[in-house]
Amino acid sequence: MIERKGSDVVIIGGVAAGPKAGAVLGRRLPGATVALFQRDEYISYGSCGLPYFASGEVGRFDALTKTSYDVVRTPEFFRDIKGVDVMTLAEVTAIDRAAGTVTVRDLRDGSVFTHGYATLVIATGARPKRPPFPVDRSPLIRYFTRPEDAIDFRRLAERGKIGSLVIVGGGPIGCELAEGATVWGFETTLVEREVQLLPGGFDPEMALHARRELERNGIRVLTGAAVRGISLRDGLPVTVTDIAGELASDYVILCLGVEPETSLAASCGLELGRYGGILVDEHMRTSDPSIYAGGDCVEVVSGITGERVFLPMGSLANRHGRVIGENIAGSIGENIAGSIGENIAGSIGGSIDGTPARMPGALGTALVKVCDMNMGCVGLTERAARAAGYDVQCLWSGFGDKPEYYPEARGMVLKMIYDGATNRLLGLQAAGDGDILRRVDVFSAMLGRGCAVDDLLDLEHGYAPPYSEAMDPLHHLASLAAAKRRGLSLLPPCTASAGYGDFLDQDAMVWLDVREDSQFAEKRIPQYDTGRVLHIPIGQLRARIGELDRDAEYVIMCGRGSRSYQAWCILHSAGFTRVHVAGAGNAGAGL
Numbered sequence: 001m002i003e004r005k006g007s008d009v010v011i012i013g014g015v016a017a018g019p020k021a022g023a024v025l026g027r028r029l030p031g032a033t034v035a036l037f038q039r040d041e042y043i044s045y046g047s048c049g050l051p052y053f054a055s056g057e058v059g060r061f062d063a064l065t066k067t068s069y070d071v072v073r074t075p076e077f078f079r080d081i082k083g084v085d086v087m088t089l090a091e092v093t094a095i096d097r098a099a100g101t102v103t104v105r106d107l108r109d110g111s112v113f114t115h116g117y118a119t120l121v122i123a124t125g126a127r128p129k130r131p132p133f134p135v136d137r138s139p140l141i142r143y144f145t146r147p148e149d150a151i152d153f154r155r156l157a158e159r160g161k162i163g164s165l166v167i168v169g170g171g172p173i174g175c176e177l178a179e180g181a182t183v184w185g186f187e188t189t190l191v192e193r194e195v196q197l198l199p200g201g202f203d204p205e206m207a208l209h210a211r212r213e214l215e216r217n218g219i220r221v222l223t224g225a226a227v228r229g230i231s232l233r234d235g236l237p238v239t240v241t242d243i244a245g246e247l248a249s250d251y252v253i254l255c256l257g258v259e260p261e262t263s264l265a266a267s268c269g270l271e272l273g274r275y276g277g278i279l280v281d282e283h284m285r286t287s288d289p290s291i292y293a294g295g296d297c298v299e300v301v302s303g304i305t306g307e308r309v310f311l312p313m314g315s316l317a318n319r320h321g322r323v324i325g326e327n328i329a330g331s332i333g334e335n336i337a338g339s340i341g342e343n344i345a346g347s348i349g350g351s352i353d354g355t356p357a358r359m360p361g362a363l364g365t366a367l368v369k370v371c372d373m374n375m376g377c378v379g380l381t382e383r384a385a386r387a388a389g390y391d392v393q394c395l396w397s398g399f400g401d402k403p404e405y406y407p408e409a410r411g412m413v414l415k416m417i418y419d420g421a422t423n424r425l426l427g428l429q430a431a432g433d434g435d436i437l438r439r440v441d442v443f444s445a446m447l448g449r450g451c452a453v454d455d456l457l458d459l460e461h462g463y464a465p466p467y468s469e470a471m472d473p474l475h476h477l478a479s480l481a482a483a484k485r486r487g488l489s490l491l492p493p494c495t496a497s498a499g500y501g502d503f504l505d506q507d508a509m510v511w512l513d514v515r516e517d518s519q520f521a522e523k524r525i526p527q528y529d530t531g532r533v534l535h536i537p538i539g540q541l542r543a544r545i546g547e548l549d550r551d552a553e554y555v556i557m558c559g560r561g562s563r564s565y566q567a568w569c570i571l572h573s574a575g576f577t578r579v580h581v582a583g584a585g586n587a588g589a590g591l
Contacts, residue, residue, distance in 0.1 A: 006116020007035040007085070009328060010102055012092045012264065013123030014038030015047055016317035017295030017324070019078070021121050024325025026082035032329075034083065035115060037090040037104055042147050044073040048314045050150040051173060054157075055180025061151060095120065095268040097288055119290055119328055122265055122278065123321070126258035126296035126312050131168075134229045141230055141237050141252045144173060153251070157184050162250045164188070166239045168227055169255030170197040172368040175210055177253055179371045182217045189220040189247055191239065196223055201366055201377035202429050205396075205493040206415055209431035213373040258312050260297045273299040275310040282358040284324045292328065294320025303361025303448055304380055304426060305388050311362050319359065326357035365444040372433055374412075376440035379427030379447050382417050391420040395480045396493055396583030398560025399473035401434030406465045410434035411560065413493070413584045416443075416453075416477045423452040423481070432587075439473055453481045480565070488568060489580040491555060509580075510549075512556045514538040514567045519559060523586060538563045541570055553578040558585045 009025060011018045014036055025034050036043075046064040053061055065073045075086035087104075093112075094103040101114045128143040135141060142149050156162050165181050167174050170192030181188040190197075196207040197214075211221050228240040230252055239247040260277035262270075271279045271287035277299035284292050295317035299308045365378040385392045395416045402409040412432030418425050428443040430436035446455060456478035463470055484490060511533045513520055520535050536544050538558070548554070554571070556564040556579065564581045571579045 006101070006118070008032040008117075009034045009119045009121065010115060010117035011036040011084075011121040011123060012102065013121075013125055013295065013297075014040075014043040014086065014088070015045065015125055015295070016123070016314055017321040018121060018123035019044040019073070019084075020318045020321025021123070021292075021294065021325040021328070022078065022084040022086075022321075023082050024322055025329055026078075026084055028325060028329035030083060034085065035117075036078070036084055036086045037092050037102070037115075038086065038088045039091040039107070040146065041088055043075065043078070043086060043088055045147060046314070047145075050144065050147065051176035051180050054144075054150040054153045054177065055183045056154065056157070057180070057183065061147065064147075092264060095264055095291075097268050097291070100290070117290075119292070121324055121328075122270075122286070122291060122293040122297060123295045123317075124261045124264060124297045127261045128254065129256045129259050131227070131230075131254060131256055133227050134231070135254070136230060136232045136237070138232055138237060140235075140250065141254070143254050143256075144177065145258060149253075153253070156251065157186075162186060164249040164251075166191065166237070166247050166249040166252045167255060168230075168239065168252065169257065170194070170221070170223065171200060171255060171257060172198065172366070174253075174255035175214065175368060175370045177255065178214055178219045179217070179369070182219065182371065187249075188218075189222060189244075189249070190214065191222045191225050191227060191241060191244075191247070193226045194223065197221070198368065198375070201364065201381065202375070203382045203415065206375075206377075206413070206429045206431055208493075209373055209413065210368075210370045210375060213371045217371045258296065260299070260310065260312075262297050265293065265297070273308050273310075275299055275308070277310050279308075282360070283327050283356045284320055284359055285327070292324045294324050300359070300362045303363045306361070307388075309362065309364070311364050313364075313366065315365070316362055323357045323359045330356060360448065363444055363447055365440060367437065367440065374430070374432060374434070374436045376430045376436045377428065378440055378444040379425070380417060381427060381429070382415075385417050385419075385426050390426060392426070393418050393420040393481070393484065394492065395477055395484065395490060396561070397473070397476060397480060398432075398584040398587030399434075399476065400469060400560075401432075401436075401473075402467065403465050403469055408466070411587060412436050412439070412473070413560075413587050414439065414473055414477060415583075416481075418453050418481065423454065425451050425453060425455075438468075442472075442474060453478050476562075483565065487572065488565070490583050491580050493582070493584050509553045509555050510534055511582075512536065512548075512554045512567065514541060514556060514558050514563050515586075538567055541567055545570070545574055548576070550576060551578075553580075555580045555582055557582040560587045561585045 011022055022034050022036050049064045052058045062072050078084040078086045089107040091105045092102050093105050101116050103114050105112050128145045164187040167177055167190045178190045196204045197210045198207045214221050222244055225241045225243045230237050230239050237252045265278045273279045278293040280293050280298050284294050286293050296312035299310050302309045363378050367376040398413050400409050410433045412434040415429040417427040425447050456474045461472045513535045516537050556567045558564045561584050568581050
């Protein structure tokens with residue numbers, strides 16, 4: 001074994017958190033020696049862009065490695081611009097904490113050497129979860145977590161070797177790949193064992209929007225479908241499911257989620273959490289004060305419940321890297337200067353006042369594009385909030401992202417979760433072809449500060465017709481919460497793909513549709529002819545209120561929800577006591 005000289009800082013892992021930490025150190029601690037070892041050939045690439053490279057929407061793979069000024073991030077780029085010595089195809093196989101060294105295998109020639117460190121950064125990322133069913137080995141059955149997965153898929157697609165595709169796993173990556181399959185025109189089936197798509201961040205009635213959008217684009221979606229195995233038949237994969245039988249295809253992608261890659265951390269005795277991730281404090285320091293960790297290999301603290309969570313997200317990983325770099329360059333930098341860092345001219349870091357940089361609790365803010373449907377979430381889902389013991393209250397409504405008169409106006413459905421006992425915000429989910437991003441981001445900022453529902457009313461947002469309504473959807477959600485305290489009964493949107501039909505068939509209610517005549521005719525509820533649906537436009541409701549049976553139970557529905565709320569106010573003030581509003585109107589029902 002060859003022994004090499006050490007570096008002030010050694011970084012293991014070169015995708016997100018590792019390169020970000022190195023880049024910060026290059027700026028903040030320019031005299032330090034920093035070495036980064038990356039097991040794969042590629043470094044500092046946008047892994048979240050892999051589905052879009054696979055689909056062909058991103059023309060070249062190196063586009064995922066470029067800076068904002070169009071320079072490819074290579075080892076030479078990090079050496080010349082960031083001052084970081086990067087070695088790719090270099091696998092760290094062991095950490096000796098007592099000696100302060102790592103053992104590295106050069107995957108090009110098989111040679112092994114040790115490299116010393118004063119401070120170590122572990123950013124080993126995540127590995128794909130292994131399937132709980134038998135899978136034959138084949139290059140036509142792949143995970144989708146590494147550049148090679150996307151590159152090989154794209155190569156076969158371009159050569160016309162794939163005509164049919166099965167995707168196992170309906171999380172964000174599975175949905176993005178399903179969208180990508182529509183670009184190629186593949187016959188595609190998406191299989192998810194849970195009863196809904198996107199089970200991690202969305203509740204069923206919101207995830208239904210993703211299913212409808214995929215099906216609208218020709219994707220076959222199977223939920224509640226367990227895979228029993230994937231085997232080769234005549235050289236091609238056959239996926240066996242419990243509800244659809246055998247699914248023959250040219251290619252299978254396994255999108256079963258990921259788990260922390262912590263074999264190195266475990267072998268050197270670092271403390272791990274319940275999900276198998278490395279435990280770190282708010283400064284991203286591990287149980288060993290000379291070792292930091294960040295990215296998909298760590299567990300973080302929920303900014304809502306205070307519990308440990310595993311959130312493998314590129315946005316969080318980059319923030320981890322910044323905090324790590326700042327803290328090493330600050331208080332830890334002085335210790336490095338006193339050990340092997342003889343060339344450090346001075347160390348600055350942490351916050352402006354010199355205190356260590358910190359990573360606040362994570363909220364799980366995420367976005368996913370499903371064909372023409374924009375979806376986003378932040379905070380707790382309804383089921384997660386109930387499991388955490390909150391007094392859960394939920395609101396749904398449909399909105400425009402701009403005034404209706406503006407030509408580019410689009411729609412969205414929002415679901416807000418909050419604590420009924422304290423009115424504290426807990427979560428938001430969004431779906432639609434409109435601008436959901438600003439609503440998710442603003443809600444995330446307020447959620448992270450422990451805001452309550454009424455604080456949404458104080459939001460001063462930017463307004464001009466090309467960008468927004470005069471009153472933002474978040475304002476309206478807060479108003480709905482106030483109405484709910486005054487007695488408004490709000491039903492959740494339907495969770496069945498058939499829209500509100502299942503409610504109409506099962507519940508002894510009269511559905512009062514208050515849309516205009518033309519709108520009702522355009523999107524007519526099929527059960528209207530059964531007498532279970534009564535149509536009275538909102539402008540005629542006061543004059544025709546005598547047509548309603550005061551002893552009946554009504555559910556009011558309109559296009560997005562605003563007219564339904566107004567109709568509820570009219571009926572409520574007239575003494576009707578058994579009146580409900582259908583959350584998000586037919587936008588929530590998918591009519």
